[in-house]
Amino acid sequence: MxxxxxxxxxxxxxxxxxxxxxxxxxxxxxxxxxxxxxxxxxxxxxxxxxxxxxxxxxxxxxxxxxxxxxxxxxxxxxxxxxxxNKALHISLEEYHLENSDFTLENASFEKDILSLLNFLPEGCRAIFNLFAIEGYPHKEIALMLSISEGTSKSQLNFARKKLQELLVHQNI
Incomplete structure (x- = not known):
C-alpha cells in the first residue's frame, strides 16, 4: 500500500x-x-x-x-x-475423533479446500483457518478463543478429518 x-x-x-x-x-x-x-x-x-x-x-x-x-x-x-453467535463452542463429544495424516502439502487443492470449509462447523472452521491459513500456533489460538490448547488441537484434527472425507467424497 x-x-x-x-x-x-x-x-x-x-x-x-x-x-x-x-x-x-x-x-x-x-x-x-x-x-x-x-x-x-x-x-x-x-x-x-x-x-x-x-x-x-x-x-x-x-x-x-x-x-x-x-x-x-x-x-x-x-x-x-x-x-x-456462540458458534465457537461446539461439542466435540458428538464426534469420534481420530488422528489424521491429511496435510495441505499440495497447493493445487487450496481452492477446493477453501470451498469445502463451508461444510465444517464454525468453531472447527475458525480454528482450521487460524492454524492452517493464518499460521497461528495452538497456544495463541487458545488465548484468542478462550479455549484450551487441547480443544484447539482436537478441533483442528476434526477439521482435517472432515476435509479429508469431503475430498474423498467429492473425488478431488
Missing part, C-alpha cells in the same frame, strides 16, 4: 479511504468468507473491519505491514462475530 495514501487516511481524507477500501475490500471479504457462512455476517464483519481500520490507522507504526494489520483486524472481527 502506498505510504502517501495511508498518511491521507490518517488525516481522514475520504477519497484516500475510498481508494484503500477499493484495494482491500476483495481481500478482506475473502478473509471474512473463510470464517463466516452467512452473507449478512460477512458484510457486517467487513464493515466493522473497515471502521476499525480507518479509526485506528493512526496507530499503525509501519505502513509496510498495513495489509497484514488489516487482515488481522478482519480475522478478529470475524472471531468476535462467532463469539457473539
Amino acid at each position: 502506498e505510504i502517501e495514501l495511508l498518511l491521507e487516511c490518517q488525516r481522514n481524507d475520504r477519497n484516500a479511504q475510498r481508494k484503500v477500501y477499493e484495494k482491500m475490500a476483495g481481500k478482506l471479504y475473502s478473509v471474512c468468507k473463510r470464517y463466516l457462512k452467512n452473507d449478512e455476517d460477512i458484510e457486517e464483519a467487513l464493515a466493522d473491519s473497515f471502521y476499525k481500520i480507518f479509526t485506528k490507522i493512526h496507530q499503525l507504526q509501519n505502513p509496510d505491514i498495513f495489509e497484514a494489520w488489516a487482515r488481522k483486524i478482519a480475522v478478529n472481527e470475524c472471531l468476535q462475530k462467532l463469539r457473539t
Whole structure:
C-alpha cells in the first residue's frame, strides 16, 4: 500500500479511504468468507473491519505491514462475530475423533479446500483457518478463543478429518 495514501487516511481524507477500501475490500471479504457462512455476517464483519481500520490507522507504526494489520483486524472481527453467535463452542463429544495424516502439502487443492470449509462447523472452521491459513500456533489460538490448547488441537484434527472425507467424497 502506498505510504502517501495511508498518511491521507490518517488525516481522514475520504477519497484516500475510498481508494484503500477499493484495494482491500476483495481481500478482506475473502478473509471474512473463510470464517463466516452467512452473507449478512460477512458484510457486517467487513464493515466493522473497515471502521476499525480507518479509526485506528493512526496507530499503525509501519505502513509496510498495513495489509497484514488489516487482515488481522478482519480475522478478529470475524472471531468476535462467532463469539457473539456462540458458534465457537461446539461439542466435540458428538464426534469420534481420530488422528489424521491429511496435510495441505499440495497447493493445487487450496481452492477446493477453501470451498469445502463451508461444510465444517464454525468453531472447527475458525480454528482450521487460524492454524492452517493464518499460521497461528495452538497456544495463541487458545488465548484468542478462550479455549484450551487441547480443544484447539482436537478441533483442528476434526477439521482435517472432515476435509479429508469431503475430498474423498467429492473425488478431488
